[in-house]
Amino acid sequence: MISVNDARELLFDLVAPLPAEHTPLAKSAGRVLAQDVVATRNQPPFAASSMDGYAVKAAEVERHAMFKIVGESAAGRRFDGSVGPGQAVRIFTGAPVPEGADFVVIQEDTERRGDLITITDAPGPKVNIRPTGVDFTKGTTISAPRLIRAEDVALMAAMNIPQVPVTQRPEIALISTGDELVMPGETPGPDQIIASNTFGLQALLEDLGARVRILPIAQDTVSSLETAFDLARGADLVVTIGGASVGDYDLVSDVSHGLGMERSFYKIRMRPGKPLMAGRLGDAAMVGLPGNPVSAMVCGYLFLAPMVRRMLGLDQVLTSFQRAKLTEPLPANGPREHYMRAILDENGIRACPDQDSSLLSVLAEANALLVRPPQDSTQKTGDEVLYLPL
Numbered sequence: 001m002i003s004v005n006d007a008r009e010l011l012f013d014l015v016a017p018l019p020a021e022h023t024p025l026a027k028s029a030g031r032v033l034a035q036d037v038v039a040t041r042n043q044p045p046f047a048a049s050s051m052d053g054y055a056v057k058a059a060e061v062e063r064h065a066m067f068k069i070v071g072e073s074a075a076g077r078r079f080d081g082s083v084g085p086g087q088a089v090r091i092f093t094g095a096p097v098p099e100g101a102d103f104v105v106i107q108e109d110t111e112r113r114g115d116l117i118t119i120t121d122a123p124g125p126k127v128n129i130r131p132t133g134v135d136f137t138k139g140t141t142i143s144a145p146r147l148i149r150a151e152d153v154a155l156m157a158a159m160n161i162p163q164v165p166v167t168q169r170p171e172i173a174l175i176s177t178g179d180e181l182v183m184p185g186e187t188p189g190p191d192q193i194i195a196s197n198t199f200g201l202q203a204l205l206e207d208l209g210a211r212v213r214i215l216p217i218a219q220d221t222v223s224s225l226e227t228a229f230d231l232a233r234g235a236d237l238v239v240t241i242g243g244a245s246v247g248d249y250d251l252v253s254d255v256s257h258g259l260g261m262e263r264s265f266y267k268i269r270m271r272p273g274k275p276l277m278a279g280r281l282g283d284a285a286m287v288g289l290p291g292n293p294v295s296a297m298v299c300g301y302l303f304l305a306p307m308v309r310r311m312l313g314l315d316q317v318l319t320s321f322q323r324a325k326l327t328e329p330l331p332a333n334g335p336r337e338h339y340m341r342a343i344l345d346e347n348g349i350r351a352c353p354d355q356d357s358s359l360l361s362v363l364a365e366a367n368a369l370l371v372r373p374p375q376d377s378t379q380k381t382g383d384e385v386l387y388l389p390l
């Protein structure tokens with residue numbers, strides 16, 4: 001058995017960042033920027049008014065000063081002439097400031113009669129003009145890698161980048177194994193249950209940006225498992241669920257070995273999630289998850305999620321541990337690193353009372369995984385512990 005950290009390193013060795021592709025700007029949110037993108041224009045491309053009012057010469061701005069309106073500058077339609085002494089140009093927010101003007105008096109500070117305006121209130125020092133390129137200039141770069149957020153989409157749109165280079169989405173095939181499983185919506189036989197962690201993992205992995213294919217459930221036979229592996233061809237990562245332990249029907253190891261899987265490791269010194277196997281199967285990475293629903297989900301958070309982030313080319317692939325104070329004591333831990341479902345609130349953190357790895361109801365109630373090092377001693381209320389937010 002190897003440690004969680006060693007397992008993670010070996011899992012990272014099984015995957016690499018995927019190539020880039022272009023996606024339309026409108027579809028780029030949630031994807032990972034694969035190459036730097038560069039603005040090809042200044043924003044604003046001209047000195048622009050930030051208010052509705054009158055463009056004048058700053059030197060002439062004072063209370064009671066009068067100006068003659070000689071034209072209009074609107075957003076999208078500039079005033080072509082220039083502003084001379086005693087002249088003003090009617091101007092609107094976002095419009096180009098005409099030549100000769102270096103101040104915009106807001107209309108609330110003026111009184112207009114025909115084509116004459118008078119400044120009624122002393123304008124402050126603010127010139128109400130946005131200089132050319134104040135937002136960004138030609139050559140401004142958004143650096144890759146970067147998880148593209150809505151704000152980045154807006155910025156790239158303003159930069160006039162209609163096609164965005166993004167990392168290809170990792171394709172993941174999920175194979176549930178076991179005669180006892182049926183899909184949600186089907187009618188289970190008396191000894192059957194519903195495949196669950198399959199769908200939890202799909203949600204988790206898709207949320208990270210992977211494309212997930214749920215394959216038909218493999219029965220506990222060699223041929224059924226072989227068929228499932230065959231259907232998984234083309235995936236970057238093949239994940240099996242269940243059949244990883246030592247029972248007579250735990251066939252994943254034998255079947256994957258028979259198909260040429262080069263094993264990287266089997267079993268991690270952790271709870272839950274001990275009987276995890278990993279290796280390379282043809283062009284794909286393969287991870288055999290333990291079937292217990294919580295074990296599979298915890299391994300999804302701890303191992304599959306970082307693998308996906310690595311395939312997406314992100315720098316930050318691990319979730320950082322946080323610290324909180326215990327609101328209830330903990331008994332000593334055994335030899336395996338323990339990821340306990342826990343509840344974090346404003347007072348601190350406490351482990352859920354029942355940590356059996358079949359209990360999805362407890363996992364759903366939890367909002368953190370409290371991390372116990374191997375052989376950790378008894379912890380008292382108020383002691384600080386590490387946790388991962390869920």
Ligand SMILES: Nc1nc2c(c(=O)[nH]1)N[C@H]1C(S)=C(S)[C@@H](COP(=O)(O)OP(=O)(O)OC[C@H]3O[C@@H](n4cnc5c(N)ncnc54)[C@H](O)[C@@H]3O)O[C@H]1N2
Binds near residue numbers: 293
């Ligand atoms: N003698 C030993 N028995 C077990 C050991 C051991 O070391 N020695 N390890 C235990 C641990 S820890 C785990 S975890 C499980 C892992 O077992 P498998 O990976 O072989 O999983 P299965 O036996 O196929 O299933 C376990 C459990 O989970 C249910 N299951 C499986 N897949 C799904 C799914 N997609 N959705 C919902 N539930 C699923 C399955 O019905 C079983 O109840 O082994 C222990 N045993």
Ligand code: MOO
Binds near residue numbers: 270271273274290357
């Ligand atoms: O370690 Mo198993 O993965 O607890 O239930």
